[in-house]
Amino acid sequence: MRGLKEYATEYAKMAFYKPSALEREIGICPMFAGRMVAKPHYQTIPRTYSYYILQFVLDGQMMFRAGGEPVYLDKGDMFCLFPEKTVQYGVIPEKPQLQLIWFGLEGEGVGSLLQSVGIKEERPYARRACSHGIPGMLHQLLDEFLLLKSGSTSYYRWISKLYEVFDQLVIARPPGAANSREKNSYAWIKESETFMSMHYNEDISVQDVADYVGIHRSHFTVAFTKLLGISPGQYLLRLRMTNGARLLEETDFSITEIALSLGYSDIFAFTRAFSNYYRMPPSVYRSNRRIEQEQAGPLRSDAPMPG
CATH class of the missing domain: 1.10.10.60 (Homeodomain-like)
Known part of the structure; x- marks a missing residue:
């Protein structure tokens, strides 16, 4: 697995970043990012996280559970681990070729950003979110994160790439999903x-x-x-x-x-x-x-x- 380090249940690459005080005040802070290729027995234990972890299914199929019934996600779907919410996920034995790319985020603006593409605590996933072109943009965003960590690029350039991804996610949402409201809601x-x-x-x-x-x-x-x-x-x-x-x-x-x-x-x-x-x-x-x-x-x- 080129560029990935082997672990017990996966091949993965991950990097961490410490945001500045100004970046924290802006309200959307990159904390870590990475990608992985799961081994056939890849499963997480139920646990909580301190940050938002936005993940995209690049290949394969997986089970995801966030406090309720499990849901099954496919290539092109996305999901989010919300802070202090217990989650568990892993591969489905029949389709073990799971590949994920993820971004850990922190800040007051993250929740609203996720909501703009339909990701909420009560339904922390979206199907068919990654239309043609978005996987490539995600890899570029990961590359930009590595440059940010090394000091070779700026926070503003990284967040502009993040907004480009969300712009495409909004465009890719199914017709009628944007601005959806209950009929009698004002x-x-x-x-x-x-x-x-x-x-x-x-x-x-x-x-x-x-x-x-x-x-x-x-x-x-x-x-x-x-x-x-x-x-x-x-x-x-x-x-x-x-x-x-x-x-x-x-x-x-x-x-x-x-x-x-x-x-x-x-x-x-x-x-x-x-x-x-x-x-x-x-x-x-x-x-x-x-x-x-x-x-x-x-x-x-x-x-x-x-x-």
């Missing part, structure tokens, strides 16, 4: 609210929001309006207007600066939208609020306290 409504709250000042449209959550625009608009009592377009407008009003009250930014900070192309578009929403131009709104504040005056030190 979890994506919350996702859309979060997206709009983060990006309302970047001239996003309702179509951009629908594309982000992976829902057809018409269905997205109807469901959003039914659940929240306001259309997504009105929701976006409300975010822009309430934040525009806040900036008029709390800052000395010019109206042009406020318009641009809210994603409007010019002061005229903002003034028109603001006037329709508040029934007065932004300049009048600012003037009225400042008059109200002056009339209220500072709180007198000898004023009686409430209660």
Whole structure:
């Protein structure tokens, strides 16, 4: 077995890496990587691991058990050993030519990365994940890991290769697997609210929001309006207007600066939208609020306290 070291139950090659503090803060850290060719009697004992270990079946067939009934995985499938979860796996005697390649990962971002390709604790495997071309990319990722360990390449180059693998894994997922949701689930409504709250000042449209959550625009608009009592377009407008009003009250930014900070192309578009929403131009709104504040005056030190 060229390049592999012989062990009692396998031929394998593995290397370890110690990530830096910065790499740990980024949230996806390579810890170790390797590949193996199993001997006919290869079996692991039930055990737990401290890291995520993402594995790909390059050849053969295997049994995999993670707390429940065993599942049988074939060439092209992938599975993950989750931290602190008991697992056991090994060859099937009828098809002993098992070959695996694996990557040990650590960090807060790993779980979300795995979820993007359908790998979760309750179902830690995916069938037919490795389409044509992915096995070669996995070998390149392993080679890049060895260079990372030796200091011959950078963490950023390695993680870019990892993202390329996941990009292909997403593309290779069966039709309808991406963005799958229960029919009566509106979890994506919350996702859309979060997206709009983060990006309302970047001239996003309702179509951009629908594309982000992976829902057809018409269905997205109807469901959003039914659940929240306001259309997504009105929701976006409300975010822009309430934040525009806040900036008029709390800052000395010019109206042009406020318009641009809210994603409007010019002061005229903002003034028109603001006037329709508040029934007065932004300049009048600012003037009225400042008059109200002056009339209220500072709180007198000898004023009686409430209660």
